[in-house]
Amino acid sequence: MAYILKRRVDYKANQSVLAVSLPVLITDKGILVSHLRFLYTKRNKSQSWLERNVFAVEQLLKFMNAHSSTFTSATELLRSFVDVLCFGSIDDSQNDPSNLYWSPRKVEDVNVLLSHINCYCDYLDEIYGYDLPNLNPLRKATRAEERMRWCAYYKRESNCFLNHLSNPSKNRFEMIRSIQGPMNHLLSIESVNRFPEEHFQRFLKYGFLNHRTREVDFGCVLIVMLMHYGGLRLSECFHIYIRDITIDVKNSTAIFSVFHPSDGASPELGFSNRREYLNTRFRQKPRNEYQRSHRLYSGWKQPLLTNKNLSFDVMIFPNNKAKELAWLLEQYLAVRITGNHPYLFTNSNGDPESKKNFIQKYKRGVERIGLDAGKCFGTSPHSHRHSYGYSLNQAGFNQLEIQKAMHHKSNFSCLVYLKPNDTDIRNIMRKNDI
Numbered sequence: 001m002a003y004i005l006k007r008r009v010d011y012k013a014n015q016s017v018l019a020v021s022l023p024v025l026i027t028d029k030g031i032l033v034s035h036l037r038f039l040y041t042k043r044n045k046s047q048s049w050l051e052r053n054v055f056a057v058e059q060l061l062k063f064m065n066a067h068s069s070t071f072t073s074a075t076e077l078l079r080s081f082v083d084v085l086c087f088g089s090i091d092d093s094q095n096d097p098s099n100l101y102w103s104p105r106k107v108e109d110v111n112v113l114l115s116h117i118n119c120y121c122d123y124l125d126e127i128y129g130y131d132l133p134n135l136n137p138l139r140k141a142t143r144a145e146e147r148m149r150w151c152a153y154y155k156r157e158s159n160c161f162l163n164h165l166s167n168p169s170k171n172r173f174e175m176i177r178s179i180q181g182p183m184n185h186l187l188s189i190e191s192v193n194r195f196p197e198e199h200f201q202r203f204l205k206y207g208f209l210n211h212r213t214r215e216v217d218f219g220c221v222l223i224v225m226l227m228h229y230g231g232l233r234l235s236e237c238f239h240i241y242i243r244d245i246t247i248d249v250k251n252s253t254a255i256f257s258v259f260h261p262s263d264g265a266s267p268e269l270g271f272s273n274r275r276e277y278l279n280t281r282f283r284q285k286p287r288n289e290y291q292r293s294h295r296l297y298s299g300w301k302q303p304l305l306t307n308k309n310l311s312f313d314v315m316i317f318p319n320n321k322a323k324e325l326a327w328l329l330e331q332y333l334a335v336r337i338t339g340n341h342p343y344l345f346t347n348s349n350g351d352p353e354s355k356k357n358f359i360q361k362y363k364r365g366v367e368r369i370g371l372d373a374g375k376c377f378g379t380s381p382h383s384h385r386h387s388y389g390y391s392l393n394q395a396g397f398n399q400l401e402i403q404k405a406m407h408h409k410s411n412f413s414c415l416v417y418l419k420p421n422d423t424d425i426r427n428i429m430r431k432n433d434i
Contacts, residue, residue, distance in 0.1 A: 002028050002065040004058055008291070013040055021291075023054045027061065038123045046299060047292050056116035059085075066098035078117075085110045193378035194387040199371060200228065207365030218332035219345050219353065220361055225328060226256065227384035229321040230314040231406050234381040238287060238298040238355060241342040243267040244311075245329065253322040254329050256314040257307070261286035261300055265309035267342065282341050287352075295354045303407035315405045317392060389417025 005026040010019040022039045025032040035057055039050060063081045070077075088104040090096045105113075195203075204224065208217040226232045236258050244257045244267070259265065259274060266277040278284045288300040306312045316322040339350030347353050362381055366373040373379050378386075385406070392402045402418065403411045420428075 002068075004061045004065070006054060006058060009036070011036055011040055013037075023050060025054060025058055025061065032057070032061075034124060034127070035120060038120055041123065046288070047290075047297070048299065051292060052112065053116040053120065056113040057120055059113065060117055062100065063098075066100050082110065082114060085113060193375060193380070193383050194390055195228065195378050195383040196371075197387065199369060200387075202369050203365065203371075206369055208361065209368075216331075217361065218328060218335065220358060220365070222325070222328050222332050223345065223358060224362075224381075224384060225321070225325055226314065227381060228387055229316050229318070229325070230256065231317075231385050231388035232258065232314060233301060233303075233385060234355060234358070235288075235299040235301065236303070238343065238345060238353065239300070240344045241267055242333075242344050243342065245344070247326070251322070252326055253316075254326040256325075257311045258303075258314065259309065259311040260305060261288045261298075263310050265311070278342075284341065295356065296352060298355055302409070304404070304409045306404070306407070312407050317388070317395070317405070386417050389414055393418040 007024055007026060008021055009024045009031075011022050011024075012019045020040060020043050022036060022043065024036050024039075035054075039053065042050065042053070060078075060081060063084065064077065067077065067080070070080075084100070084102060085105050086107070089098050089100040089102040204221055207224075208220045209215075210217070223234070223237045226237055227234060239261045240256060240258060244259060246255045246257075247253075248255060262273060262275040264274045266272070266274055268277060268281075271277040271280065275286055275289075278286060284296070287296050287298040290297040303312060316325060337346050337348065337350040339346055339352070341352050343352040345353040345358075347357060359381065363373040366379045371377065371379050375382070389402060389406055392405055397405070399414065399418075400411055402414045406414050406417070408414050
């Protein structure tokens with residue numbers, strides 16, 4: 001009986017390198033070794049990327065098992081696979097002869113899955129040769145398609161600092177995929193949701209207040225302040241060490257630095273980077289290298305690093321909030337429970353605070369002040385980063401200044417945080433109403 005299982009293994013490419021923990025797909029014929037080797041070549045990708053790639057290939061294998069004798073070519077099989085992803089496998093009578101019972105997926109999701117499969121198939125082509133049957137072969141592009149791909153190329157290259165050194169082949173975009181996913185919808189989301197400013201101070205005051213003991217969870221408040229007035233992503237807060245904070249005695253402010261979780265400079269001499277420091281001192285890994293299900297996992301979005309030690313300093317805005325952060329840090333450190341780790345934020349046992357635990361406390365805090373918790377309401381942790389970018393724009397900072405303050409690699413990435421919502425536009429219309 002055909003089956004597909006997903007497990008994790010410690011994989012060694014050869015005897016001279018360390019083992020790497022990777023997800024693996026196991027079929028009734030054994031381990032899908034080529035995919036495991038492919039994942040090893042992509043081991044520096046995020047855990048989210050690896051998991052998504054495994055899921056894409058797993059879905060394709062399930063589809064192949066369900067239709068093992070239906071298709072005459074691999075290309076026809078993949079085309080049907082994309083159709084089933086788009087429209088589902090259940091007919092109008094709610095029957096499914098394939099027994100997959102897949103529901104239709106969003107256009108964006110289909111394209112992501114197909115891109116992962118293409119990436120894996122290209123790896124197979126490199127290893128085994130292009131003369132073998134190709135699951136998604138290249139075909140001659142039309143003139144219009146070729147032009148559009150050149151437009152996309154030059155738009156992408158214009159964002160590169162050394163684009164004048166790039167000299168692409170004229171034939172580079174004459175070939176495109178025979179099978180492509182559906183066209184993504186052009187969507188301008190009304191609300192790049194910011195935390196409602198009129199409720200923010202009340203949230204800080206009462207959201208993390210224990211009504212029984214009247215004690216404030218200063219750690220949670222500090223995280224929220226770093227996101228709202230420093231623009232940090234939630235995941236970045238959990239990579240901060242205590243020793244990443246310096247005090248500016250002259251201005252009575254605290255300077256928070258965020259280091260690359262593995263390659264950033266060690267806080268102690270004698271270690272090449274933070275990965276070595278964590279392993280030697282605490283027998284831990286950088287938090288972005290754990291599985292997503294691990295309580296210590298915290299992602300890393302590859303922000304723009306601005307210091308040679310592979311870090312960036314948090315830029316507090318408005319500036320008067322820097323002193324409040326320093327005072328809040330002092331209150332938090334006075335009650336912080338110490339544990340055997342370097343991280344700033346800890347739980348009640350002294351272990352590193354987890355994202356999951358904070359998100360639960362955050363949700364309760366939002367509901368405690370009478371608001372609904374959720375991204376669509378502007379009351380998710382990430383909404384504070386949106387508030388930060390929008391406040392910089394409202395204060396007159398230009399696009400490049402906002403890019404650096406928010407640590408984006410592209411000066412276009414911050415535009416999503418600066419878009420006015422429908423309410424802003426209506427207010428402008430009312431002001432200009434004659």
